[in-house]
Amino acid sequence: MNGDELAGVVDLFGALTRDELHDALEELAFKRGDDFDADAADETVMDALRDYYLVAVDREGGDRVLVPGPVAFPELPENAVDLPHILDVEPRDLDRETLAAAVRARLESDAADADDERARYLVDVTYDAEAWAPVDLADVRESLTE
Structure with missing residues (x-):
């Protein structure tokens, strides 16, 4: 899968x-x-x-x-x-701000120890994430491209 x-x-x-x-x-x-x-x-x-x-x-x-x-x-x-x-699971809905905070924290953590290849991938993820949730990740992108 x-x-x-x-x-x-x-x-x-x-x-x-x-x-x-x-x-x-x-x-x-x-x-x-x-x-x-x-x-x-x-x-x-x-x-x-x-x-x-x-x-x-x-x-x-x-x-x-x-x-x-x-x-x-x-x-x-x-x-x-x-x-x-x-499955006995009720549908769940999470607010976009919670999702934004989670993805920001994760990207910041990943960016801290990313090699060049991973950093390039994560730059792309930052753009996807900005379309996905209300989050500005320009600072994370900047740290990844330094």
Whole structure:
């Protein structure tokens, strides 16, 4: 499963915890008749987080959820449309300011130790993020291009 498909699964609900996304991926594997590999699923989620297809956001109440990130073009994998009927998860909506703060913090952290290749990627992410949430990342871009 690619980052856009993971974002599509999360987008069905607005946001999912890691455990809920894990359950959704397990259900999709079952529906496809595939064996579910939890380690591979975790690695795919980590890749999607690293590449900003997903963003982790702390919600009020202390729980952390994953939302479709600024580089994602969410698409539904096969059989995903049934997930809201299968999983016991209420739809969630996070305000754009919360998303903006989360992506800013993450980009600032990533920019601090990015090599040249990663810095070029992150510059592109800053532009995507500005279209995705109300955030000005010119200062982060500047630090990445120095």
